[in-house]
Amino acid sequence: MPQKSVSLDAIDLKILEALQADGRMPLAKLGELVGLSPSPCLRRIRILEAAGVIARYVAVLDQRKVGLPISVFASIKLERQEEQALNRFAKAVSRWPEVLECYLMTGQRDYLLRIVVEDLSAYERFLKEKLTRHAGIASIESSFALEQVKYTNALPLD
Template identity: 45%
Template structure:
């Protein structure tokens, strides 16, 4: 399914304010409430909208430290990659895990209370990940830009 300009306006509005009522959304994108509701349902059904979430302020839940961890594996065999991915998916402090091209095999985005908490996460989880040959951690000093809104 191709997106038309109205679909794009709907997606942009919902990415910025996911709790808009159908009436508010329809007014924002200049559609009747019934047409707006049908289009949003179609966007959900077709997988353009994969879910709705509340974005929690990490500082309010004492997770103000962000660490990017580059991981290099011993081998690139499917069983090694699968074992690593299954294990990393069970670590609650890992927000993102990306298979990479380049120097590192994986890039993780980890949240922690502080450096001491990251040391705990490292000892308890990261150091025991299967197939790891090397690990390089970089602490974010400040977040300059962060968004969940995709350009559509």
Template identity: 50%
Template sequence: MVADSSELVLDSVDREILRLLQKDGRMSNVQLAEQVNLSPPACLRRVQRLEASGVIAGYVMLVDPRRVGKKTSLFVEITLQSQSEEAVSAFEKAVIGCPGVMECYFMAGDVDYLLRVLVNDPEDYEFLYRRHLSRLPGVARIKSNLALRSVSRRTEVEL
């Protein structure tokens, strides 16, 4: 893979730092430095460079949705009436504020958008559908697919 001019060139130490931080974002700099065989100041400089360049986009903790009552996952396909720049822009602006929508992807293919939605139960999804999804601007068609269970879920990017 050839890096473009805005892409930071990563060496094996950078990749190991990223691999370790993806597994445990709360790891202390001293622990991280020990595991990658750097001094703490050198390790910190590398992490700061990765953050400043945007390779490290942020830090989060993961919540198990089932443990907080969000037991129903759905994948929702949205087709717009028009794919004009105005219609796409209006839809995208509105969907960002839509409750329960965890992810939204602009697609190539048969549908315009694919949403991953988390809700408490089917009744909660019906409320979301009636009050939010069906009212998004420019929507021509909504098709919902219920996920029975998660087989694989990753948060780590392969490096």
């Protein structure tokens, strides 16, 4: 079921942009940045959280500095594109911590995965012990990222 869009005004957008840049920004600084005192600013944040616009707060880690420098993009084609097979694959992927992102796709492939690992041997283990053991996969095409040109988790709100 599609989620209902939330109506955001200019101040809400400023709050969201600031929190995307720094989720730990002190309330006083955030309020000053958006032109509100801390109390109304906090009230707006709580409304955005309750509406699900702010889904959660996280620390963004540098994958290289935590020993996971390899990003692999795997295109997966399933043998059958039936709802049950799609759900079974999605459930399996959700249990694999190496998979940071998984998208159901249109086109020639059914899924696109972003997988992070420490080295090529770790990817080989992931492939042999997890991915290829999942019943219903027709093919897997892996592409290794050579360089990360851009990465952001901030949505373009302007």
